[in-house]
Amino acid sequence: MxxxxxxxxxxxxxxxxxxxxxxxxxxxxxxxxxxxxxxxxxxxxxxxxxxxxxxxxxxxxxxxxxxxxxxxxxxxxxxxxxxxxxxxxxxxxxxxxxxxxxxxxxxxxxxxxxxxxxxxxxxxxxxxxxxxxxxxxxxxxxxxxxxxxxxxxxxxxxxxxxxxxxxxxxVTPPPPPAAPTLSISTAPSSSPVINLSWTAVPNATAYRVLRGSQSGTEATFVTVNAPATGYVDTAVLFQVTYFYVVQAVVGAQVSADSNEVSGRPQALPPRTEKKGSEDEPCGCGTTRRPGTAVLAAGAAALLLLCLRRP
Missing domain, CATH: 2.60.120.1560 (Jelly Rolls)
Known part of the structure; x- marks a missing residue:
């Protein structure tokens, strides 16, 4: 039928x-x-x-x-x-x-x-x-x-x-794509940040960034569309260590993990106020100590008072 x-x-x-x-x-x-x-x-x-x-x-x-x-x-x-x-x-x-x-x-x-x-x-x-x-x-x-x-x-x-x-x-499936090589940068910053970059994989359509709190615990964190080969992670805290690997997505296939990297966001060092020196320039080619002008003005006033006294 x-x-x-x-x-x-x-x-x-x-x-x-x-x-x-x-x-x-x-x-x-x-x-x-x-x-x-x-x-x-x-x-x-x-x-x-x-x-x-x-x-x-x-x-x-x-x-x-x-x-x-x-x-x-x-x-x-x-x-x-x-x-x-x-x-x-x-x-x-x-x-x-x-x-x-x-x-x-x-x-x-x-x-x-x-x-x-x-x-x-x-x-x-x-x-x-x-x-x-x-x-x-x-x-x-x-x-x-x-x-x-x-x-x-x-x-x-x-x-x-x-x-x-x-x-x-x-008949047989194509081999998996090559894994990218991952690098990390944690330069001191006013806000916590970790910069990731990786090598491009031919014909990649996207890259999966995996993150974990310990080595070997990474899980998919974010997907970055090709041709981009980097990611700035701002969802981090100062003085906390993070671990990363990246996978290349090529069509329906996913590469093995990249090398693992780790980083800890670093804060900028605290600013220090510059204190005045013992000797301050007076603008006449010499230096004076703090308070010198006040003392000199007081002595001149006392001398003028004495001269006016009968």
Missing amino acids: IPSPFRFSSVILVTLSLAAPQGLTPGLQGEYWGPGTSIPGAPGIPGGSPSLTRVDATVDFSDGTFPAPFAAADAFVVRWTGFVLAPVTGPVTFFTNTDDGVELSVNSQVVITDWQGQAPEDNQAVVAMTQGAWVPIRLTYFEDGGGAECHLSWSYGTQSRVVIPTSNLS
Whole structure:
């Protein structure tokens, strides 16, 4: 029995970034159930283990080109999983063309669902990506009866619609990003403050700053969006020691912790008032002691009084 129609498409944003690493397994893992299996009424896979598991270089199958024993069979389900490398920064349009039903998920978000028996049918969804991003991808397909078609393609920029190539697909996940190197500064200040800086990690989308009161107790404190490579922590107290590590966030992946640093905010030293010297300049090239002018004025007044006395 052909499942009832179950169909939608959507537009999502995926802002991930990761340089293409070496040592990946090109293609996608294909898991095949059937032939002659019961087709789920909603997007999904049959119960039990797949009857065939293999790596497919691309998803580009027509009637008679599926692997044996599915090449000329009916009632089977296939699920392809792995990672797709974003070709550009900007909108990328994903296309499916299937006979019969399909569901496509990008970065764990379903973007196309057309789960029904049908002649070859196009569906599409726009995904905003960052060049170099390895994005998780899953495509589930069923063939109920008659012809069988399943094609996964894309277009972007000046690139017209083309089957997603093997070089942009990987069964295995990309390696984690490198950890940044963290530095700290606690120069004396009128207000408690700790300055953190770290080395940039290629294609990082953000950095997690972790803080703790003791070594090894750090927990996520704040997230700093790339390309910034520093943070000023003002939520601190004088003469209290704080410990920090930083993690790089590259797409859906997080690096190991950076090196640990610690710091204690330092207050500016107290200001000291400058006291007057014993000898003060009098403006006539000499010096006088404090009170000299008063004494001199008093002596002059006494002398004047004596001169006026008969």
